[in-house]
Amino acid sequence: MRQVAVIGAGMTRFGKHLDRSLKDLAREAVEAALHAAGVEKDAIEAATVGNAVAGLITGQECIRGQVVLRELGIGGIPVINTENACASSSTAFHLAWLYVASGLYDTVLAVGLEKLFHPDKRRTFEAIASGLDVELAEAFARQMSGEQSSGAGEARSVFMDYYANLARQHMVRYGTTREQYARIAAKNHTHGSLNPHAQYQTPRTVEEVLSAPLIAEPLTRMMCSPIGDGAAAVLVTTTEKARQQTTRPVFVRASIVGSSEDHHPDAPGVMTKVAQKAYAMAGIGPQDLQVVEVHDATAPAELLAYEELGLCHAGEGGKLIDEGTTTLSGRTPVNPSGGLLAKGHPVGATGVAQIAEIFWQLRGEAGKRQVANARVGLTENGGGVIRGENAAVAIHIFTA
């Protein structure tokens, strides 16, 4: 398979964009990516588009990618619409990579886009709940509400309850504390304050995070990613074409998508297994990573990711954040963008936005949040939940 390079990235600021359509958001992200790459629209040979819930929010199912791209004057090419809940657009990126790696096409656009805000809040909750097995979701909600729960009865709380449950298990098993989760949230909000694309740009202290309203013990609101709208786009191509376009291509060293399966609770879960496959494909290990974007849908999810990605041993995630290893100036900065907690989490846009951040970091274009001399980066994106685990996972590894 051929080596694949990323040569351009663009994204909207994430946030509440009730007045902007998916077409409008996609236009901003795609035009920014093309401009950055110095590539014209007619050089795009195929497009892959990740979106999770436009069908439920806007009524546009089926041909979401064609609808937004045609408006931009992009047509006559394969357009692959992908869904994988919060991992929809990292899945789209995986396919863009596959198109180029396979030799079928040279220059491919990957787009992630989402509108979650709806004037009727119930529509947003229903849409987010569709990232579960909807037949099982009700039973799951009942099970969770028997434990410590927000009891809000809203679909969104099902996901927060899921994460709260994982957080409590980790506290019981390893002595992880609320303060450690809060430290992750404070870190990401502080990183986000340096990112002009972030939904929240206010630095937060551990004390502020802990005193925010409780969503589901131990999660406060500042430990949970917000509802958001937005779009992100990246352009991939062959090594040869990348060299013609730029002196600073970013290379894709691994691209692995996975899904959960039945396993013993103590056996490695889907994220750990996919990470191991990605390291093997890239020929590197976690010790080589210099910048990482993980799927911090909640603060505990980031702590778990430290362990699943092998940044530390099982049970040592709390120690890792306490030691400052994952802060912007630490040994392995995690979520310099602000992560889902502060940059925001328009679900179908998140995967490509993570990849855009690593692209900028490895090019030295990340402005105030730049990680010094970062040459090796990783993105970890999870989507949906079935039987207590992410239904979809995508991990990508990049080098400058």
Added chain:
Amino acid sequence: MRQVAVIGAGMTRFGKHLDRSLKDLAREAVEAALHAAGVEKDAIEAATVGNAVAGLITGQECIRGQVVLRELGIGGIPVINTENACASSSTAFHLAWLYVASGLYDTVLAVGLEKLFHPDKRRTFEAIASGLDVELAEAFARQMSGEQSSGAGEARSVFMDYYANLARQHMVRYGTTREQYARIAAKNHTHGSLNPHAQYQTPRTVEEVLSAPLIAEPLTRMMCSPIGDGAAAVLVTTTEKARQQTTRPVFVRASIVGSSEDHHPDAPGVMTKVAQKAYAMAGIGPQDLQVVEVHDATAPAELLAYEELGLCHAGEGGKLIDEGTTTLSGRTPVNPSGGLLAKGHPVGATGVAQIAEIFWQLRGEAGKRQVANARVGLTENGGGVIRGENAAVAIHIFTA
């Protein structure tokens, strides 16, 4: 890129399955495909799943593939959920082919599934309308209703009006007749009567088709594909593994997905262009085809496909059906399965079902509808409409 073989196929009967879930339909199709291939579930290295409107019919967006496959005990593998309206699962098949052709995975499952029937008919109409640009659909419906139209004001009629409009244009330009469209419908209903998977299994005469209720001039109900539920699955693998499993692999010679673009009305449309690319990839021409499945969402769509695929020159589609060329005993049988008109059209299931039919035909396993000595086959699948053309198109060419 590596050569890819199809080694197993399965499908449910298409029809009204209000009492069956997507999981239940998928189980039947997938287990039949695995049984036919003689392959165990744990040999599947990745799965691609096409579905168009489950989000709107069942509430299950995002992780449709994982939800149905996990129920079958299939997990821990990449699951790619694809949408492209009526071409959703031919797009899924394209990705399954790409996975194997690229060398990334050896054995990949492609699934198409759909439930269109809903106790509330409006939900079905809304779901089908999402195959249009929903922002433009209202304007399109208004434009159509200014011409001869069913005036039904239902979403489904927008698609039927679209096809009726194309049918009338062809009549004006080339002298094509209602009888010729009816002849295609009668042929497909007669073929469908030989197919145990078909939704409709009653042979029909030209007179019966013409005397059916008018939907939109010149389309009668029997010239339009029905609402349906169903699932289909195929298994693809490498040439080497195929040879280990079967003495009768079917090889994928071309797999091309395309989308519409702005062009002069007299310039070739998306279907013609994709067909030309597919023939070039396969190294064959339309004269070499021995069995064809086309996207006869309506009878005129099949007639147009004759011309777009190069089975005849522009304007000669009517002559081709009059001469019997495309009947089961003709030179190039088209839609031996009964096509969308008789086999049925659960949109996300249709693409893989077409491929399953060609697989069976090229293996000599098509029972009463077997095309004698067929060694070269093609599937043509179209999805959605933007600005008067299919938004997505997928063409595959196979040889025994």
